[in-house]
Amino acid sequence: MAGEVLNIGQVRIHSGSATTEEAMREAADMLEAAGAVTSEYYDAMLQRERTVSTYMGNELAIPHGTNETKDTILSSALAVIRYDGGVDWGGEPVRFVIGIAGRGDEHLEILSQIALLFSDEDEVEKLKAASTPEELFAMLSAVNE
Numbered sequence: 001m002a003g004e005v006l007n008i009g010q011v012r013i014h015s016g017s018a019t020t021e022e023a024m025r026e027a028a029d030m031l032e033a034a035g036a037v038t039s040e041y042y043d044a045m046l047q048r049e050r051t052v053s054t055y056m057g058n059e060l061a062i063p064h065g066t067n068e069t070k071d072t073i074l075s076s077a078l079a080v081i082r083y084d085g086g087v088d089w090g091g092e093p094v095r096f097v098i099g100i101a102g103r104g105d106e107h108l109e110i111l112s113q114i115a116l117l118f119s120d121e122d123e124v125e126k127l128k129a130a131s132t133p134e135e136l137f138a139m140l141s142a143v144n145e
Helices: 020-033 041-051 067-072 106-118 121-129 133-144
Strands: 011-014 055-057 077-089 092-101
Touching: 011 133, 020 041, 020 077, 020 092, 041 067, 055 106, 077 133, 092 106, 106 121, 106 133, 121 133
Parallel strands: 011 077
Antiparallel strands: 077 092
16 A cells, blocks of 8 residues: 555543544544645545444444545545443444555455454553554554555
């Protein structure tokens, strides 16, 4: 994969909770700040969520745009946010919101790496226990390889 899809500035930990929309907005804003997407990407995320929930199980949601809105993606990147107060994601409890922007088919590769990591409950427990964004970033940095 070309370049780093995740850097330390794209990892946050919040002690509180958020709504689905607030969490998606924050992820979209982080991706935009990273230069990965245009300001229309948040709407693309909302569009996708209306069609199909991006809840993945194990307290993970991975909001991303629809295929029709690919032109809002400038480069591949991730935004990782942990809400310790949780997010009610269409009735499912979510603690990790990972916004994904993928050029071409790169998002499939990124998605499979994240799905793999979050399919292991011990790994998820470690990600929950990370006390700083730096610690969380270190655990997730395999996505850059």
